[in-house]
Amino acid sequence: MLQRVLHISYLIWDYLYSNLLTLWTVASHTFSKADTVEYPDQMPYLAPRFRGRIVLTRDPSGEERCVACNLCASACPTDCIALQKTEDETGRWSAEYFRINFSRCVFCGLCEEACPTYAIQLTQDFELAEYQRQNLVYEKHHLLIDGPGKHPDYSFYELSGKAVSGRAKGAGKLEAPPVDVKSLLP
Amino acid sequence: MHTALIQLINVVAILLFVVFGAALLTWVERRLLGIWQDRYGPNRVGPLGSLQIVADMIKLLMKQDWVPPFADRLVFIVAPAIAMFVVVAAFAVIPMAPGIGVIDLNIGLLFFLAMTSLGVYAVMFGAYASDNKYALLGGLRAAAQMVSYEVFMGLSLMGVVMLAGSFNLRELVLAQADGWFIVPQFVGFMIFFVAGIAESHRTPFDLPEAEHELTAGFHTEYSGMKFAMFFLGEYVSVLMTAAMITVLFLGGWLGPAWLPPLFWFLLKTTLLVLSMILIRGALPRPRYDQLMAFGWKVMLPLALINLLATGALKLM
Numbered sequence: 391m392l393q394r395v396l397h398i399s400y401l402i403w404d405y406l407y408s409n410l411l412t413l414w415t416v417a418s419h420t421f422s423k424a425d426t427v428e429y430p431d432q433m434p435y436l437a438p439r440f441r442g443r444i445v446l447t448r449d450p451s452g453e454e455r456c457v458a459c460n461l462c463a464s465a466c467p468t469d470c471i472a473l474q475k476t477e478d479e480t481g482r483w484s485a486e487y488f489r490i491n492f493s494r495c496v497f498c499g500l501c502e503e504a505c506p507t508y509a510i511q512l513t514q515d516f517e518l519a520e521y522q523r524q525n526l527v528y529e530k531h532h533l534l535i536d537g538p539g540k541h542p543d544y545s546f547y548e549l550s551g552k553a554v555s556g557r558a559k560g561a562g563k564l565e566a567p568p569v570d571v572k573s574l575l576p
Numbered sequence: 577m578h579t580a581l582i583q584l585i586n587v588v589a590i591l592l593f594v595v596f597g598a599a600l601l602t603w604v605e606r607r608l609l610g611i612w613q614d615r616y617g618p619n620r621v622g623p624l625g626s627l628q629i630v631a632d633m634i635k636l637l638m639k640q641d642w643v644p645p646f647a648d649r650l651v652f653i654v655a656p657a658i659a660m661f662v663v664v665a666a667f668a669v670i671p672m673a674p675g676i677g678v679i680d681l682n683i684g685l686l687f688f689l690a691m692t693s694l695g696v697y698a699v700m701f702g703a704y705a706s707d708n709k710y711a712l713l714g715g716l717r718a719a720a721q722m723v724s725y726e727v728f729m730g731l732s733l734m735g736v737v738m739l740a741g742s743f744n745l746r747e748l749v750l751a752q753a754d755g756w757f758i759v760p761q762f763v764g765f766m767i768f769f770v771a772g773i774a775e776s777h778r779t780p781f782d783l784p785e786a787e788h789e790l791t792a793g794f795h796t797e798y799s800g801m802k803f804a805m806f807f808l809g810e811y812v813s814v815l816m817t818a819a820m821i822t823v824l825f826l827g828g829w830l831g832p833a834w835l836p837p838l839f840w841f842l843l844k845t846t847l848l849v850l851s852m853i854l855i856r857g858a859l860p861r862p863r864y865d866q867l868m869a870f871g872w873k874v875m876l877p878l879a880l881i882n883l884l885a886t887g888a889l890k891l892m
Contacts, residue, residue, distance in 0.1 A: 412858045412859060424611070
């Protein structure tokens with residue numbers, strides 16, 4: 391009998407203590423700082439590799455980097471990139487139109503990884519909200535920016551070994567002149 | 577004529593105080609819960625977000641006044657009215673300060689108990705009329721909870737009545753001039769506090785609504801102002817419970833004379849309301865059978881022992 395009474399009193403104390411401890415723990419949070427980031431007033435911290443709105447960059451000379459190779463479009467898991475290749479009189483390739491449907495884009499960054507010319511890049515801008523869905527379809531003139539983006543010194547045509555008008559094969563920055571296979575000299 | 581006018585002002589002022597206080601409480605509660613969960617809560621509308629209630633009210637008033645086609649129309653509409661009516665009626669007997677109070681009944685305490693017991697009809701009618709299985713389970717739990725806590729709620733107050741020798745709430749307050757009843761009736765205070773939380777259907781005793789299990793419990797089918805009536809009724813009930821504990825155990829308006837009696841009453845009530853919000857923010861909800869077992873096996877014996885001890889001490 392006594393044991394039973396003791397046991398029950400212990401249980402009552404135990405429950406009471408655990409509940410009071412809970413109350414105290416919650417009450418002590420009165421003086422702790424809120425974790426909330428009040429977004430429109432205060433910008434949240436964005437990681438350096440944050441993947442936001444997609445842009446098309448230009449090389450240091452101000453030309454479009456995109457060579458319309460379609461690798462981004464084929465890498466895209468949601469098929470939100472559509473483009474068409476065109477070629478100017480100098481033999482340089484570029485996109486006739488370049489269209490990204492941001493209502494389908496999942497910002498995975500696979501297009502950026504696939505791009506051989508660093509043309510397509512993801513930026514830190516995530517404020518893409520629109521009232522009309524159609525406005526989320528960005529055309530080439532929406533996507534193109536004036537600068538080189540994340541790779542300021544990179545120029546594809548300087549390094550690729552491809553001849554375009556004004557520069558022969560091997561005239562690029564890091565290139566040696568092409569080997570003349572018919573000369574037989576070492 | 578003059579006294580009638582004063583009484584009319586009294587009635588209107590207290591009604592407005594109760595309704596606006598309850599509305600403001602929705603904002604206070606959300607802010608406090610926010611603070612205790614390391615966030616801000618509603619802080620956009622007006623200074624510190626205090627006009628949030630206006631925004632909520634506009635939103636609720638603009639909503640369609642919808643009665644589901646499968647509901648029992650009359651009962652469905654009457655239920656929220658009962659929820660609001662009984663708590664406001666119960667508030668009428670609470671003496672706030674000398675000369676401030678709607679009505680001075682000589683059985684004020686019994687009237688209070690009767691009105692709060694009627695409150696369960698609102699929940700059960702609303703649940704029954706909704707013809708919804710979540711609502712039905714909520715109503716079922718409300719009924720089970722009511723039979724568990726209503727018994728020891730009444731019994732826990734009888735110790736106070738025994739000490740003061742009156743059911744009149746003003747005389748109960750005046751009887752505490754020498755010492756508040758919380759000291760001799762501490763067990764009664766604890767039991768009534770628990771019962772009061774259960775009475776206002778708040779976490780940890782919010783089994784009738786239990787968002788996580790029952791969508792919204794008995795008011796699943798309610799929307800717009802009818803939902804707001806249930807909601808406001810619940811908050812008035814919180815105010816009422818806090819005011820009742822103040823009157824019965826914490827000496828009502830009694831306090832040092834350098835501040836008006838009404839201030840002391842409001843201060844004590846506010847502190848109790850804050851502690852009820854803290855309890856809501858901290859404690860989890862027990863299972864339905866645990867609540868019943870707790871009511872019948874712990875609280876009822878405690879209330880009876882308390883009553884017995886008080887009676888024995890009174891006789892000696």
